[in-house]
Amino acid sequence: MQRLDSIREAVGNDQIDKLLPTLKATEKQIIFVCYNQMGNPNIRNGSAFYTEKEMLENNIKIIVYMGTTEDKQYVAVETERTPAGSISMNLTECMKLEHAMCDIIGFGSALIKFNQRFSYCPCCGNKMKYGGFGTHMDCEHCKNMVFPRTDPCIIVVVRHPTEKKCLFVRKSIMPEKRYTCVAGFLEVGESVEECVTREVWEEVHLRVKNVKYVTSSGYPLPGANQIMLGYEAQAIDSEIDIIPGNELCEAFWVNEEEVKQAINESKKPNPEGKYTVPPTYIAHQLFQYWVNQM
Numbered sequence: 682m683q684r685l686d687s688i689r690e691a692v693g694n695d696q697i698d699k700l701l702p703t704l705k706a707t708e709k710q711i712i713f714v715c716y717n718q719m720g721n722p723n724i725r726n727g728s729a730f731y732t733e734k735e736m737l738e739n740n741i742k743i744i745v746y747m748g749t750t751e752d753k754q755y756v757a758v759e760t761e762r763t764p765a766g767s768i769s770m771n772l773t774e775c776m777k778l779e780h781a782m783c784d785i786i787g788f789g790s791a792l793i794k795f796n797q798r799f800s801y802c803p804c805c806g807n808k809m810k811y812g813g814f815g816t817h818m819d820c821e822h823c824k825n826m827v828f829p830r831t832d833p834c835i836i837v838v839v840r841h842p843t844e845k846k847c848l849f850v851r852k853s854i855m856p857e858k859r860y861t862c863v864a865g866f867l868e869v870g871e872s873v874e875e876c877v878t879r880e881v882w883e884e885v886h887l888r889v890k891n892v893k894y895v896t897s898s899g900y901p902l903p904g905a906n907q908i909m910l911g912y913e914a915q916a917i918d919s920e921i922d923i924i925p926g927n928e929l930c931e932a933f934w935v936n937e938e939e940v941k942q943a944i945n946e947s948k949k950p951n952p953e954g955k956y957t958v959p960p961t962y963i964a965h966q967l968f969q970y971w972v973n974q975m
């Protein structure tokens with residue numbers, strides 16, 4: 682979602698129970714994005730959007746302002762009951778949905794989970810209160826203020842040192858024949874470029890150079906609110922070595938034709954042969970970027 686303003690500019694710094702009346706006072710349509718008590722979206726016909734009437738019928742427990750676009754205002758809502766005709770899906774399942782829908786669902790889920798998990802102050806243990814319509818939590822006892830956190834992760838498409846090839850990897854937990862890029866969390870005190878170099882070394886024992894930023898993706902994946910920072914890097918060596926017991930079970934070089942084919946297969950409902958993660962994943966976009974550079 683392309684957000685045009687912050688909460689303060691949109692509706693002022695007011696109390697949570699005044700959110701809906703304040704939003705209604707504007708001309709813009711209010712979209713309710715609905716979640717269950719786990720922070721997972723309730724989906725009906727590929728959408729997590731509901732009307733105010735439906736939300737009130739199912740008892741709103743948490744409501745958080747998300748943002749305003751040119752013609753709409755979005756709020757994330759946790760309801761006590763699942764709206765009629767909808768099912769709760771986890772965020773991984775949601776990545777099959779349309780890209781713009783994934784974007785909004787992921788953002789709202791991060792806000793709802795934040796509100797669910799920080800009802801008590803991590804410093805003094807007292808009950809916390811909504812600040813800024815649920816976009817942060819305040820402790821009146823010790824004056825602690827908590828904002829939703831984002832954990833930086835790198836993801837990198839690795840080029841072969843001499844040939845027109847790039848690296849495909851597969852984690853043991855991923856389906857067979859589905860490939861992605863090397864990825865991992867930034868550690869404290871590390872630069873993003875150092876993180877890229879370390880992760881490639883740890884996962885496949887290749888040294889890299891020419892680490893360059895390509896793109897980013899803000900999808901919060903299950904369990905963590907991540908910002909994925911997409912990079913490219915050139916391998917210095919070509920001999921891959923996976924450490925036994927490591928999270929990867931496969932890593933190998935693929936040529937341009939194989940990458941193109943895997944990208945195409947990933948767009949089919951039932952891919953055949955090697956395929957990449959779906960187009961909504963940043964790894965897919967990095968492989969496409971690599972092909973475009975050829």
Ligand SMILES: [Zn+2]
Pocket residue numbers: 802803804805806807820821822823824825
């Ligand atoms: Zn406190």
